Amino acid sequence: MSGTVIAQVGNHQVGNRISDRYKVLEHLGGGAGGQVYRVEDEHLRAEVALKLFEPQSGQPATWDEAQALKELQSQYLLPVYNADIASGTDIRYITMPVMDGDLETASVPFGIDIAKAVRWGQQLGHGLERVHAAGLLHRDVKPGNAFVDTGKNVLLGDLGFAARMDADGYTAANGTYATVAPEVLSTGKCSVASDVYSLAATMFYLLSGQYPNGPITLGRSARRERILHGQFDKLRDVAPHVSQGLGSVVERGLSLDPVARPSSAQALANQLAQCVRPHRPWRRVTPHDGHDQCFEGGATNTAKAVSVCAVQDARGRYGVEVRHETGRRARQHEKSGLQRDSLPAALRTVLRNL
DSSP: OOHHHHHHHHTTOOSOEETTTEEEEEEEEEETTEEEEEEEETTTTEEEEEEEEOOOTTOOSSOTTHHHHHHOOOTTBOOOOEEEEOTTSSOEEEEEOOOSOBHHHHTTTTOOOHHHHHHHHHHHHHHHHHHHHTTEEOOOOSGGGEEEOTTSOEEEOOGGGOEEOOTTSOEEOOOOTTTOOHHHHHHSEEOHHHHHHHHHHHHHHHHHSSOTTOOTTSOHHHHHHHHHTTOOOOHHHHOTTSOHHHHHHHHHHTOSSGGGSOSSHHHHHHHHHTSOOOSSOEEEEOOOTTEEEEEEEOOOSSSOOEEEEEEEOTTSOEEEEEEETTSOBOGGGOEEEEOGGGHHHHHHHHHHHO
C-alpha cells in the first residue's frame, strides 16, 4: 500500500485497501494517535475495526510488540486479531472487533452506578494485570479505551500503544492528559505504577463523570500543572454518594508518589472488591428544574426509593431536600442554610443516613 493511499484513508476515503487485505468500509472516528475504520478483512471474511496509528519520529521499521499483542488472551482484554505495519510504509495498525461504545460515553454526565463501576474497575484491573504479566505496559488506560461486550463485561482495548518493559520495568512516555500519571510527564517514562494511576483515574471518571485533574473546560497548561503537582478534585466532593472506603481506594491509586499506590493492577482490583457495598444503590442524575444536584436511591428490602436534591435559595444558601417516591418529604434528614463549601459534606451525611 502506498503512502498516497494511506493519506487518502486518513481523509476518510472508503474503498481503499490496506496491506492487500483490508478494504475500508467506513470511518468510525479519531482516537489517540490515529484513525479507526470499519474494514472488511478479506482473509477472515469478516468486518473488523482497524486503527491506523500516526507515524512517530524515531519509530522503528519493525514492531517488536506486534506478536505479543496478537498472543495476549484474557476475558477482560479486547482481542487483537492482527498487529502489523502497512506494507510499503512505516505506519502501524491493529485490528480488533467492532465495538458499539466505550465507558467514556457510558459515564456521561455523572458517572455510572457504584456497583457497576466497581465491577467494571475490577475487570479492567484483571485485564491490565494480564498485559503486565506479558512484559508490556498499556500506556493509555482510560475510559475511552474500555468497551462493554454482549455479556455486560468490560474489555480493555486499544493496545496499539502497548510497549515492552525494559530490564528496569520502564518504557518511553505515552498517555492522555485525562488519566496520565505525574511521573510520566516529569520523567518521560511509563511503568506499572503509571498504568495503575491511569486505572485509578478511570475509576474516578466512572464514579463521577469527571476526570480527577479537573473539568473538561480546564486549559491544557493548567491541567498539566495540576497533574505534575498531584492536585486532583476530591472524589467524594464531586460524587458525594461514593463511600469513604471506595473514595480512599481510588485516591490512593492517584498518589503523587508511585510507591504509595497499589503495587499492581491486580492489587487495585482486589482493593475495589473489598469495598463495602452501600446499603442503598445511589446514582447522581440530571438535576430537576431549579435544583443544583440530584441523586436517586433505589429501593431496599426495608425501604422505598428516595431522592435527594441540593437546592439554592434566594439568599444564595443551599438546602438538601429528601423525598420518598410518593413525593412525601423526609424532613428529619434534611439540611438548610448551607454555604457552598459545606454542601458536599452535608450531602454525604444525608446519603449515608438514608
